[in-house]
Amino acid sequence: MYDKYQSDTTQFLNDLIQKNPELEQERLQNRALLWDVTLNPEEQAQYEAAKLPKKPYAYQPD
Template identity: 65%
Template sequence: MYNYQSDVTQFIDNYIEQNPQEAEQRLKNRALLWDVELNPEEQADFEAAALPKPPYAYQSVK
């Protein structure tokens, strides 16, 4: 069975094991950036304000 772990992965695992408060802080920080509920009204405004995507720069326009 393939059980390789990089040095970085081993370091992070050991660090989290020795500092369990960091795992909790990591989850709190993740919630700030990624686990955010979007306001549907604001989201609709963002979509309405979006500009059309320009064509590929090297595509000839006919």
């Protein structure tokens, strides 16, 4: 019943992708800049070691 319904936004995006097929490749390249990054285990260990312990109650004055 509702399986053929597409919102205006979905229709717009599908049409945009059909007219500009290079957008998918650009999206993957831009994603790689921020999300698909290889983390350095040594740096991660340093970040963890540098964390300060949290106070049991943050709003209590020292």
